[in-house]
Amino acid sequence: MKSEFQIPSSPVDLDYGYFSFSSKDEILEKSKIFWNPDKTEFWSNAGVPLVLDKRHEYFLYDVSGKRLIDVHLNGGTYNLGHRNAEVVQAVKAAMDHFDIGNHHFPSLARTALAEQLILSAPTGMTNVIYGSGGGEAIDISLKTARHATKRKKIVSVIKAYHGHTGLALPTGDSRYSRPFLCDDPKDFVQVPFNDLEAMDSALRNDDVAAVIMETIPATYGFPLPLPNYLQTVKQICERHGTLYIADEVQTGLMRTGELWGIQKHGFSPDMIVTAKGLSGGLYPISAVIANQKSSKWLSEDGFGHISTFGGSEIGCIAALATLDICSRSSTRIAVHHIADIIGTRLREIQDNNPDWLIGIRQNGLVIGLEFDHPEGAKYVMKHMYALGVWAIFSSLDPRVLQFKPGLLMTPSLVEELLDRTAMAIDRAKKEVFSVNQVKR
Amino acid sequence: MKLIEVKQQQLSVAKSILDLSKWASYRYESYGYQDVIAIVDALADRAFGLSEILATEEFLEINRGNERDKAARNKVFSRALSRTWQRLNLVDAKIESTTKMMVTPRPNGVVLCVVPENYSVAWIFANAISILLARCAIVFLVSPNIKDVATHAIRELVASAGAAGAPEGLILQLDVTGDAFEFASELVKNDFLQMASTAYAVSATVPCQTMNKQELTVPVVVDATANLEFAASEIVWSKSFDNSMMRDSESILLVEDKVYGDFLTEIANAGAHIMSDEECEKVREAIYRTGNLAASFLGLDAVSIAESIGVPVVKGTKILLAPLEGLFDDDPVVGGNDLPILGILKVENFKVAIRHARYLSQKKTTINSAVLYSRSTDHITEFASNVLARQIIINAGSCFGGINESEFQDFLLDDCFVQSSAKLHMTDLDPQQFVTWIKVLGDLQTFDVEPIRNKTGSKVGVTVPSYPREETIRPDSKLVSP
Numbered sequence: 001m002k003s004e005f006q007i008p009s010s011p012v013d014l015d016y017g018y019f020s021f022s023s024k025d026e027i028l029e030k031s032k033i034f035w036n037p038d039k040t041e042f043w044s045n046a047g048v049p050l051v052l053d054k055r056h057e058y059f060l061y062d063v064s065g066k067r068l069i070d071v072h073l074n075g076g077t078y079n080l081g082h083r084n085a086e087v088v089q090a091v092k093a094a095m096d097h098f099d100i101g102n103h104h105f106p107s108l109a110r111t112a113l114a115e116q117l118i119l120s121a122p123t124g125m126t127n128v129i130y131g132s133g134g135g136e137a138i139d140i141s142l143k144t145a146r147h148a149t150k151r152k153k154i155v156s157v158i159k160a161y162h163g164h165t166g167l168a169l170p171t172g173d174s175r176y177s178r179p180f181l182c183d184d185p186k187d188f189v190q191v192p193f194n195d196l197e198a199m200d201s202a203l204r205n206d207d208v209a210a211v212i213m214e215t216i217p218a219t220y221g222f223p224l225p226l227p228n229y230l231q232t233v234k235q236i237c238e239r240h241g242t243l244y245i246a247d248e249v250q251t252g253l254m255r256t257g258e259l260w261g262i263q264k265h266g267f268s269p270d271m272i273v274t275a276k277g278l279s280g281g282l283y284p285i286s287a288v289i290a291n292q293k294s295s296k297w298l299s300e301d302g303f304g305h306i307s308t309f310g311g312s313e314i315g316c317i318a319a320l321a322t323l324d325i326c327s328r329s330s331t332r333i334a335v336h337h338i339a340d341i342i343g344t345r346l347r348e349i350q351d352n353n354p355d356w357l358i359g360i361r362q363n364g365l366v367i368g369l370e371f372d373h374p375e376g377a378k379y380v381m382k383h384m385y386a387l388g389v390w391a392i393f394s395s396l397d398p399r400v401l402q403f404k405p406g407l408l409m410t411p412s413l414v415e416e417l418l419d420r421t422a423m424a425i426d427r428a429k430k431e432v433f434s435v436n437q438v439k440r
Numbered sequence: 441m442k443l444i445e446v447k448q449q450q451l452s453v454a455k456s457i458l459d460l461s462k463w464a465s466y467r468y469e470s471y472g473y474q475d476v477i478a479i480v481d482a483l484a485d486r487a488f489g490l491s492e493i494l495a496t497e498e499f500l501e502i503n504r505g506n507e508r509d510k511a512a513r514n515k516v517f518s519r520a521l522s523r524t525w526q527r528l529n530l531v532d533a534k535i536e537s538t539t540k541m542m543v544t545p546r547p548n549g550v551v552l553c554v555v556p557e558n559y560s561v562a563w564i565f566a567n568a569i570s571i572l573l574a575r576c577a578i579v580f581l582v583s584p585n586i587k588d589v590a591t592h593a594i595r596e597l598v599a600s601a602g603a604a605g606a607p608e609g610l611i612l613q614l615d616v617t618g619d620a621f622e623f624a625s626e627l628v629k630n631d632f633l634q635m636a637s638t639a640y641a642v643s644a645t646v647p648c649q650t651m652n653k654q655e656l657t658v659p660v661v662v663d664a665t666a667n668l669e670f671a672a673s674e675i676v677w678s679k680s681f682d683n684s685m686m687r688d689s690e691s692i693l694l695v696e697d698k699v700y701g702d703f704l705t706e707i708a709n710a711g712a713h714i715m716s717d718e719e720c721e722k723v724r725e726a727i728y729r730t731g732n733l734a735a736s737f738l739g740l741d742a743v744s745i746a747e748s749i750g751v752p753v754v755k756g757t758k759i760l761l762a763p764l765e766g767l768f769d770d771d772p773v774v775g776g777n778d779l780p781i782l783g784i785l786k787v788e789n790f791k792v793a794i795r796h797a798r799y800l801s802q803k804k805t806t807i808n809s810a811v812l813y814s815r816s817t818d819h820i821t822e823f824a825s826n827v828l829a830r831q832i833i834i835n836a837g838s839c840f841g842g843i844n845e846s847e848f849q850d851f852l853l854d855d856c857f858v859q860s861s862a863k864l865h866m867t868d869l870d871p872q873q874f875v876t877w878i879k880v881l882g883d884l885q886t887f888d889v890e891p892i893r894n895k896t897g898s899k900v901g902v903t904v905p906s907y908p909r910e911e912t913i914r915p916d917s918k919l920v921s922p
């Protein structure tokens with residue numbers, strides 16, 4: 001076992017030229033005042049008083065100097081590590097020649113990326129529409145579906161998460177939509193995950209524009225689709241003239257051991273939404289990859305969707321570099337090794353804690369760890385943080401910890417990660433079982 | 441306006457490949473001795489079976505050397521090597537017999553192999569066997585001139601090792617567009633790897649702080665006690681093997697005065713053409729005009745070389761012998777070993793011969809082998825302790841690291857080799873250099889030896905669920921590199 005102790009860092013230097021702070025406390029204080037008081041406080045209370053400073057490969061450093069192995073990776077934004085050297089190099093070079101570009105005109109980088117995305121995707125995809133964030137791309141896909149079908153209703157999964165923008169928000173949990181008066185059960189119908197009957201009856205009236213599905217619902221804690229579930233949903237969609245939108249914001253870009261998670265299910269959706277990781281963690285970009293049937297508006301009225309930052313050229317170059325790395329067969333095989341070793345070790349940890357770590361949900365490097373306590377993952381998160389690992393609980397099912405190791409992790413880092421994880425799981429169990437005597 | 445240089449792009453791809461190789465080596469480390477042997481056996485058998493086809497392909501691609509010799513070499517470098525080496529257990533802990541100390545082998549990790557252009561297939565075979573026996577992973581660096589045959593050979597090895605349970609990525613290929621050696625040096629500079637195996641360097645395997653491309657010199661001493669007829673035929677065989685495309689072939693003969701005349705007669709009988717001063721000049725003029733060897737002569741046989749530079753020789757001539765007056769540093773015929781051309785120098789006595797060999801071994805930092813033909817035990821020990829070569833070869837041609845011609849023929853007869861294979865050292869490729877023996881200290885009486893043995897029987901590679909493999913990548917996807 002590795003030691004949990006960190007060598008104390010030299011006195012923190014919080015002078016960054018453009019801004020400076022005298023202490024971490026000052027940052028937290030001002031963060032509460034000027035930024036987001038509740039969120040700032042939440043993390044302090046949760047035992048994760050993190051303010052990111054340096055970041056490098058799969059390491060994050062708090063301003064205090066504390067080092068963390070990142071297995072949150074912002075949902076795959078940092079699939080290739082923080083400031084991946086190849087992507088940094090590409091973006092720096094791009095900045096010597098390009099800028100965001102002009103979103104109205106044909107563009108070098110947008111065209112090049114679109115071609116690569118189409119080549120990378122399952123068969124049948126024909127066009128790419130760009131956004132700058134995941135939510136925006138989701139909105140684009142939903143309004144594209146409405147245009148194509150001339151229907152308004154959208155069906156999503158209960159506890160789905162597709163972002164917080166206009167159309168994305170009502171597809172998700174009411175915890176986020178209702179406070180902003182954005183829940184809309186009439187046009188945004190929700191059905192339970194893995195429930196084919198519910199899906200069938202939601203589409204029965206032939207009035208649904210699209211079903212939108214995360215290939216593995218992330219914020220819900222990565223419950224895995226039952227065998228044939230997604231394929232059957234697609235078939236139901238086809239029967240009712242409804243489009244199938246695959247939200248691959250978290251599952252895409254080789255995280256499952258296949259470039260797009262949906263490719264493991266043997267069918268082509270009507271649209272694929274990608275964001276987060278596509279940016280290489282360096283320059284925002286998102287995209288909708290669509291087939292002919294769903295993207296008719298592109299030939300009828302190309303100005304149908306306008307976004308100044310959508311498909312910014314520097315973002316496109318970050319994405320090209322990212323896509324290149326993700327698509328290498330060496331990356332694919334490495335992911336397969338990492339997934340296999342982590343899976344094996346996690347099952348060993350589970351064997352030692354069968355009453356605590358009650359479920360391991362895994363598809364490649366998409367991993368959810370299920371604990372036997374309504375907020376189990378919050379405890380584990382806290383102990384992980386203390387032991388130098390950053391992993392986040394699933395907001396919509398806090399029993400489950402999201403555990404998302406990077407695609408390019410090395411054997412020694414994976415070993416260290418697993419050692420620390422095992423210890424944190426053990427400590428969290430002791431804490432929960434001692435305060436929750438009732439459970440025993 | 442290029443956003444990224446080709447070289448940079450190649451380095452990035454190389455890093456991905458080396459990173460994958462680290463995973464394969466990590467998994468392979470947990471394999472037991474039987475698993476390792478099964479993989480190496482399967483691979484060596486496949487290599488052996490393909491020896492002739494690949495020799496033909498190699499000959500067609502580089503159009504140099506001798507196809508039959510290449511096939512023979514491929515056979516020796518596949519099954520014969522694996523049979524010889526696999527008696528080395530580089531997996532389990534053991535008690536060293538002399539010190540009674542317990543040692544356990546730790547694989548050195550990923551080894552980058554720069555595939556040479558002069559004997560690519562055999563080198564690929566030998567490296568694969570040696571490195572896999574040591575439970576390391578391999579990345580072959582392949583240059584364009586030999587790409588087709590090397591790719592074929594490597595693909596076959598990957599398939600056979602994979603079928604025998606090797607973890608995916610254990611044997612990888614990295615293509616370079618320019619000079620492979622330079623690219624390897626670049627990787628070292630960038631700190632991408634720890635071990636490289638190359639046909640150029642002194643020690644074939646170098647821990648990578650630096651890599652230098654160096655020439656090789658193989659001095660050969662024939663003393664007055666030697667069996668001259670045998671020495672002459674052995675030298676001619678070894679020197680002309682595959683038209684001298686082996687890196688360790690003889691470079692210069694140092695022959696004792698007393699037997700010089702007789703030796704010349706013997707070597708002429710064995711197929712050497714002894715050149716006149718004038719003919720030697722022609723060699724220097726035509727082949728080494730620029731100071732370096734003219735590449736167009738590489739891999740040609742002695743007769744073709746002689747004809748093309750206007751030296752009349754009889755049919756069947758196997759090597760050209762250049763009598764020298766001294767070891768002059770600026771004489772290109774001193775020390776070169778890439779062509780079936782050999783310098784020969786008469787030396788007063790054995791002492792002087794040693795001095796000369798020693799001089800060569802100090803001057804050129806790259807003496808890998810030094811050869812002595814002698815029947816005197818005193819001479820042999822004196823030679824071995826004074827000539828600073830990595831391997832000293834006694835009474836045998838150097839090109840195969842000391843197997844002589846008759847044994848070499850035995851090796852080709854499928855199963856005759858084992859009894860004599862102790863001779864097959866091949867220091868360069870010795871699998872032992874790919875492991876580090878870790879000393880286990882403490883009182884052996886106080887614990888059971890068993891638990892610290894390496895894990896055996898855990899074939900991690902074959903139990904992996906069927907993740908999508910390369911075949912399932914859409915063939916039209918341009919992004920699928922490498």
Ligand SMILES: Cc1ncc(COP(=O)(O)O)c(C=O)c1O
Pocket residue numbers: 075133134135136138161162163164214218219247248249250275276
């Ligand atoms: C599956 C999924 N879709 C969409 C989004 C929205 O992306 P963004 O936060 O970039 O708007 C997220 C973000 O977490 C997500 O996880």
